[in-house]
Amino acid sequence: MLSFIFRRLGLLVPTFFGITLLTFGLIRMIPGDPVEVMVGERSLDPQMHAEAMHRLGLDKPLYAQYLDYIGNLAHGNLGESLVTKTSVWTEFKTLFPATLELALAAMLFAAVFGLLAGVVAAIKRGSIFDHGVMGISLTGFSMPIFWWGLILIMFFSVKLGWTPVSGRLDLAFDIAPRTGFMLVDTWLAEAADPSANAGAFKDAVMHLILPAIVLGTIPLAVIARMTRSSMLEVLREDYVRTARAKGLSPARVIFIHTLRNALIPVLTVIGLQVGTLMGGAVLTETIFSWPGIGKWLIDAIGRRDYPVVQNGILIVATLVIVTNFIVDILYGVANPRIRHAK
Amino acid sequence: MTNAKTTTAASAVEDQALTYPSPFKEFWQGFAHNKGAVAGLLFMTIVTLCAILAPLVAPHNPIEQFREHLLQPPVWLDGGSASFLLGTDELGRDILSRLIYGARLSLFIGLCSVVMALLPGVILGLLAAFFPKSLGSVIMRLMDIMMALPSLLLAVAIMAILGPGLLNAMIAIATVSLPAYVRLTRASAMTELNRDYVTASRVAGAGLWRQMFITVLPNCMAPLIVHATMSFSSAILEIAALGFLGLGVQPPTPEWGTMLASARDYIERAWWVVSLPGLTILLSVLAINLMGDGLRDALDPKLKRAA
Numbered sequence: 001m002l003s004f005i006f007r008r009l010g011l012l013v014p015t016f017f018g019i020t021l022l023t024f025g026l027i028r029m030i031p032g033d034p035v036e037v038m039v040g041e042r043s044l045d046p047q048m049h050a051e052a053m054h055r056l057g058l059d060k061p062l063y064a065q066y067l068d069y070i071g072n073l074a075h076g077n078l079g080e081s082l083v084t085k086t087s088v089w090t091e092f093k094t095l096f097p098a099t100l101e102l103a104l105a106a107m108l109f110a111a112v113f114g115l116l117a118g119v120v121a122a123i124k125r126g127s128i129f130d131h132g133v134m135g136i137s138l139t140g141f142s143m144p145i146f147w148w149g150l151i152l153i154m155f156f157s158v159k160l161g162w163t164p165v166s167g168r169l170d171l172a173f174d175i176a177p178r179t180g181f182m183l184v185d186t187w188l189a190e191a192a193d194p195s196a197n198a199g200a201f202k203d204a205v206m207h208l209i210l211p212a213i214v215l216g217t218i219p220l221a222v223i224a225r226m227t228r229s230s231m232l233e234v235l236r237e238d239y240v241r242t243a244r245a246k247g248l249s250p251a252r253v254i255f256i257h258t259l260r261n262a263l264i265p266v267l268t269v270i271g272l273q274v275g276t277l278m279g280g281a282v283l284t285e286t287i288f289s290w291p292g293i294g295k296w297l298i299d300a301i302g303r304r305d306y307p308v309v310q311n312g313i314l315i316v317a318t319l320v321i322v323t324n325f326i327v328d329i330l331y332g333v334a335n336p337r338i339r340h341a342k
Numbered sequence: 343m344t345n346a347k348t349t350t351a352a353s354a355v356e357d358q359a360l361t362y363p364s365p366f367k368e369f370w371q372g373f374a375h376n377k378g379a380v381a382g383l384l385f386m387t388i389v390t391l392c393a394i395l396a397p398l399v400a401p402h403n404p405i406e407q408f409r410e411h412l413l414q415p416p417v418w419l420d421g422g423s424a425s426f427l428l429g430t431d432e433l434g435r436d437i438l439s440r441l442i443y444g445a446r447l448s449l450f451i452g453l454c455s456v457v458m459a460l461l462p463g464v465i466l467g468l469l470a471a472f473f474p475k476s477l478g479s480v481i482m483r484l485m486d487i488m489m490a491l492p493s494l495l496l497a498v499a500i501m502a503i504l505g506p507g508l509l510n511a512m513i514a515i516a517t518v519s520l521p522a523y524v525r526l527t528r529a530s531a532m533t534e535l536n537r538d539y540v541t542a543s544r545v546a547g548a549g550l551w552r553q554m555f556i557t558v559l560p561n562c563m564a565p566l567i568v569h570a571t572m573s574f575s576s577a578i579l580e581i582a583a584l585g586f587l588g589l590g591v592q593p594p595t596p597e598w599g600t601m602l603a604s605a606r607d608y609i610e611r612a613w614w615v616v617s618l619p620g621l622t623i624l625l626s627v628l629a630i631n632l633m634g635d636g637l638r639d640a641l642d643p644k645l646k647r648a649a
Contacts, residue, residue: 011486018487029503138635142627144579146586147602147620154609154616279494283583287606297495298587301502313491313499321490 004332012325016318023314024069027306028062078315079307081300088311091296097180098168099292102284103277105208106216111270114220118227118266119259125232133224140221145280149214149287156210163206166289170207173200183208215284219273226269230262237261264331271327275320372640379636382629389626393445400439401425404596408434413612429614432604437614440596441622447597448626451512452577456570458516459523464566466520467527468554471535482528485521493518497580501589511590515580519573526569530562564641571637575630582623598623 053059057068072079078088121133157165168182169175175182175189175197186200234240235258243257282294289295293316300308363371373379392399402408408430415422416429428438466485470478488496497514504510534540535558543557584590585599593600601619608615 014483015486015490018483019490022487022491026499026503138631139624139628142575142579142624142631144582144586144599144620144623144627146583146599147616147623150602150606150609150616151620154613158610275490275492279492282494282498283586286587298498301498301589309499309502313495316495317491320492324490 001332005329008325008328008332012321015321019314019317019321020070020073021066023310023317024066026313027310073314078311081308082305083300083303083308088308088315091308092293092312092315094177094180095292095296098182098290099278099281099285099294101181101183102208102211102215102290102292103274103281105212106214106277106280107219107270107273108216109212110216110219110223110273114223115227115266117224119231119254121224121228122231122235123254130228133228137221137224140217141225143217143221145214145217146283146287148217149210149284152210152214153287163210164203168204168207168290169200170203173197173203175200211284211288211290214287215277215280218276218280219270222269222273222276223266227262227266230265231258234258234262268327268331271323271330274323278316278320369640373636376632376636376639378632379639382632382636385625385629386633389445389629390449392442393449396442396446400436400442401427402436402439404439404443405435405594408436410434413608413615415612416614428618429612431601431615432608432612435594435596437601437618440601441598441619443596444598444601444619444622445626447508447591447595448578448581448623451508451515451581451591452574455512455515455519455577455581456574458512459519459573460566460570463520463523464527464559467524468531468559470524470528471531471558472550472554474532478528481524485524488517488521493576494580494583497584498587498589501584506589506592508591508595511581511584514584515577518580519577522569522573523566526565527562530565531558534558534561567641568634568638571630571634575627575634578623578627578630 050059057065060068076089078092080087081091084091117133117137121130124130153165156162164170169186173186173189175185178185178188182204183201186197186204189197190201240253240257243253248257278294281292282298284290285292285295286298293312297309297312297316299305300312362368373383408426411423411426411430412434413432414426414430414434417424417427419429422429426436426438428436428441430436431440466481470481472478491499497518500514500517501510504513540553540557543553548557581590581597582599582602585597585601586603588600588603591597591600593604598619602616605616605619
């Protein structure tokens with residue numbers, strides 16, 4: 001097991017350095033040098049320009065600049081935003097819980113309904129329900145989620161007035177961020193001071209529902225399809241026939257003998273959706289004005305705040321590769337055939 | 343005599359039934375078996391025709407502003423008029439015409455970005471398969487790095503560097519979809535490389551390029567075609583997403599995603615401005631995905647049985 005982990009870890013390291021090369025190159029591919037980018041439209045006399053280049057270490061050869069960059073990263077120095085002058089890492093830390101909360105809610109929604117729909121579709125293969133699930137999941141898979149968000153807002157927020165249009169919490173509530181997770185924070189605040197914060201938790205939930213549905217739509221479609229085909233495969237196995245022949249109840253055959261084995265590929269798919277979630281978060285957060293990482297990066301691009309773009313992308317990419325690594329390891333734990341494959 | 347004639351005729355019919363069907367006929371039988379695929383093909387044919395014939399089909403110029411007809415609803419609602427079948431947007435531009443011209447743009451960018459990813463993807467994939475030790479591992483590590491970034495985020499990052507615009511959007515989308523082509527080509531070429539016919543061609547003295555492109559590549563085409571279809575649909579989604587974020591094609595050019603970017607402000611007053619462009623995107627992407635399923639059934643019988 002340990003050698004398996006180390007083998008995978010060995011693949012992780014070059015990937016990480018590749019990504020640092022990418023983000024390092026990113027800022028240097030922008031027309032004009034970084035100093036010009038920082039001053040923007042204002043003109044700069046050559047003397048000051050040269051000084052700034054020297055101060056930032058930009059007059060060194062490229063490999064030395066890259067080593068500096070890696071050195072800074074190793075010291076946990078991710079630079080600071082050109083606009084707010086706060087460090088990129090601090091900004092990331094304050095905004096990340098919002099994205100994580102949204103992503104977890106979306107994943108929960110997608111996993112619960114996707115598994116349910118996939119299992120029932122597989123059991124009732126060929127029925128109207130099966131065709132319906134497959135049709136809906138293909139539609140979900142083809143969904144432009146930014147439009148889907150607008151449609152849901154139009155229907156549930158504007159027309160029916162059930163859910164708020166944007167943000168994480170009504171402005172009337174003043175909740176001190178403790179964990180950064182709005183559901184937890186409002187829960188704690190309501191428990192601490194029920195009179196002042198009554199209804200805060202419910203308000204946070206209502207704010208979360210639509211964005212979570214929007215972000216969870218594509219994973220939902222993928223999970224439903226994957227569960228169905230994986231269930232169908234396992235249902236054909238000899239041990240399932242044996243279980244049936246032994247006279248076990250249909251529910252036991254489905255849930256204990258089939259679903260447990262069908263879950264392995266599904267879990268991997270769920271893990272691999274992290275990338276989709278991070279990409280989708282960019283769109284979902286933009287539509288719902290959700291103050292998370294996705295909106296942060298898009299705003300930074302709009303403001304040409306390159307240190308944020310550069311290292312924000314580095315953090316997100318690292319997050320994705322680390323999650324994929326963990327999924328890989330868990331897959332190896334669940335399935336020895338993967339672990340011992342060369 | 344007559345008897346003999348009928349026998350020959352009958353045996354001719356029999357012969358025909360026994361001969362192997364032409365590849366195209368066989369393909370079409372597999373494809374037409376899938377009703378959804380045929381529906382998707384029909385829809386996409388209409389969209390493509392509209393796109394090609396846009397100047398003839400579209401009732402108005404897509405960027406002409408009819409100032410007296412701002413946010414006019416579609417024809418079947420109160421206040422709608424037959425001259426603006428699907429209504430007008432906030433600047434009084436005809437939505438139907440914008441959608442038709444938008445199809446041009448979306449299909450064109452989609453097609454270009456597929457080609458721009460397919461060609462280098464196939465070449466890199468074949469190189470990686472033919473030289474697995476040296477070049478292959480370098481190429482595959484590079485692709486792993488690109489795969490580590492969420493595709494939309496990578497596209498957004500590329501657009502941030504290159505700046506918004508049509509060509510840049512194509513480059514961004516092609517770059518994002520490149521790794522999948524490389525991996526797919528490499529995987530199918532690796533299986534083909536172990537086959538006897540490849541060894542035979544090598545023994546017969548075929549050069550490297552001939553082996554790559556004439557011996558191996560044609561046998562890897564089926565999964566590539568299916569994947570190209572699927573990536574065409576995701577390219578359309580990505581262009582629209584970039585347009586929506588304001589990074590893609592710039593207004594006033596009619597592009598489906600860009601049309602939605604400004605629609606958010608009219609969500610309370612004019613549902614048609616919000617719903618119609620998105621519905622067009624959804625239906626087109628769905629149609630292409632359905633076609634992709636049909637192509638897979640027709641080209642890759644093994645996959646069909648596995649599903």
